[in-house]
Amino acid sequence: MRILLAGDTHGNIGHVRRVLDAAAGEGIERVFQLGDFGYWEHEPNGVRFLDEAHRSARARGVTLYFLDGNHDKSGLIHERYGDRPDEEGFLSVRGRIRYAPRGHTWEWDGVRFLAFGGARSVDKDWRLQEEARRHQKAARKENYRLAAGRPAEHVADHAGTLWFPEEEATDEDAERVIAAAGRVDILLTHDKPRATSPGTDRKDLDICHPNQDRVQRIVDALGPELAAHGHLHHRYTELLSGPNGDTVVEGLAADPSVSWDVPGYRVADSWLGLGIGDD
Template sequence: MFLGDTHGNAGWTRQAIDYAAGNGCDVIVQVGDFGFWSDNADTAAFLAITQSRLAKHGITLYWVDGNHEDHDRLAARPTMQKPHRHRGPWSLPDSPNIIHLPRGYRWHWWGQAWMSLGGAASVDRLARKPGKSWWPGETLTDEDVEFASRPGNVDVIVAHDAPYGVDIPKIGIGEPNTDSGWPFVALLESSEHRRKVRQVVDAVRPRLYVHGHYHLRYQAYYRLPGGDRTLVQGLDCDGTPAHLSTMFLNRSTHEEMDS
């Protein structure tokens, strides 16, 4: 089951885990803004509650990083200090069922090649405090893009942001919307980040792309160079009903991917 932004909301995340278990799922893939904040009591409680519920149902939760995580804390993890090609999934000792997927990491499930692609730009960055509620590591670096774009087949990308060119309802393809009320410089940063995501998508040409960040459930197609297309599924966030914030990868999804 894919799961939208959880934002450290322990009660809602617990309900989502129960929902996954009720539908026979043993794996949850969360699309960023998980709630990996600074090492404090609130974050510890969120992780403990989530771990307990996952263990109860025998479920493993994999997550990609969103813009709203403590990226300094993420970067301090031993595996994240290695070169990209040596980075792999990791979990904290007390949360073995909660596993982070680094940017550009690839693996195989059910005969398909998957890749994780965390990161996004915060349009509310100017209202946040660096090192407390905002970290510059939130966005894809050029090195991230180069690594994620390396040769090799990718069928499914799990990401936080959407590629430039996908027409998201009420948001658009990625050009700054001056009527949005957000600072123009932040909108430009968001647009530039979506262009980086597009660069990766154009390089690896996935059939399915699942993301969060925009707190909106929608479906669209992204036209790849040469005419092929990628099915894009955006998920809503915590506090919304399951049909908006979750998605199951089943036979109908595969049929949509192959159409």
Template sequence: MENVGKVLMAGDWHGSTAWMEKVLRRAATTGFTALVQVGDLAVLWPAANGDDKFTEVLKRRLDEHGITMIFVDGNHDVHPKLRALPRNGEGFGAISDRLLYAPRGHRWELDGVRFGALGGAYSIDRFRRKLGKSWWEGEEVMPGDVERLGTGPLDVLITHEVPAGIDVAAGFPRRLLQAIQRDSYASRLLVAEAVRNTTPHLVFSGHWHQRRTGLMPGTRTRVHVLHQEFCGGNLVSLDLQTLAVEEFTV
């Protein structure tokens, strides 16, 4: 992809066809040709009748609007299917020509801007889910993922989990928060390690269903945590010439 100009950055969508169609219509009318999403997209999700409507509609709409979408995996994604995708010439897992999965550790460029992918997070609701149907092993960030990403400098790092050092505690009951912090902290520490290794200018994350931004302690890296579907703060635009970030409303 060349001469992209601006990229639309998106938080969690959780397989919402209504939100996806609304966003893509708005993106197309405002001139976007590229969209990067931070995980919990929920493509290839198993349906009771075998009809994965969300993925099929998403592929059609991307073609209709001339938009290429790149996404990382979250915790609520079908990890075995994503990892089994055939890789295209640029190293993405290709669901279609315009719907591309960025595996953990993958790097790519848009208009000379260096991107890296580090998906994954811990599901705090896994006790309510069924293994192989609504929850899959391999969701958490692992040391090998950080190693694959490497230590070469990046401009933008795309993660699902928010790196340790960024406060995402607001709004959670204390008892639940303690469990969340305990169970998810290993992944958060690994994402923070990847940030230190690659010194990106920007990090875009999701997972915590809130919109906030902050500087990583001791660095110049700004982290943007994006909200979930149908919420303000799910979308921002990224100018690839200046790396300026602006809120984007639908």
């Protein structure tokens, strides 16, 4: 079996189609996207993105799996689809779009996978301020309406529209996953393991390190042969030697809309075909 790993897509449907084309072109039926997919179903654009991604995947005979990046509103996935796990435990967001909850494990062709999404947003403060600014603006508009004698309308508070409190994993998440995972061959995450040195890394900040430490603890405890992640928007490969064996780390690039200033960016670095199992 072959699968295609994909880096951040950020709701860019043109890029998602490009990734799906890359998979279909190689006869690959499963794409696994490593977070910052663009799950924004609280917005009309987000609904459209999911519908179009589903149709595009179906047209190519591909199923698109994803885990949660810091910019995916994963709490809403659990709210809406938590009671709809498919036969492998993924949450079915659309027929051809499946979400791997944080800590989910599964097996494809005898290879054991673990998904562990989440990361800290470097622009968290800006996002919270912007939510507050939008709320204040809506409240001012409502005051104008009321002053003009118009009936009262609901004022949206905008909390949870730009920043999602579930974005970062917790230490308890990591411990629970380590205790429950068993053997893991391939670890899929959004964030990087702390110990890699990708060269280009705008997320090498104190506020980002605790989550990277959680990913690193999982790598050290479970010793997967491969760990793949997105989030840095930068392609690199590195070998980590840990207490439970060597792990090849693959960091994938992102869609072009956020990559104009990434040194050496090539769009084809935002996906990676992977042979697993016997063939």
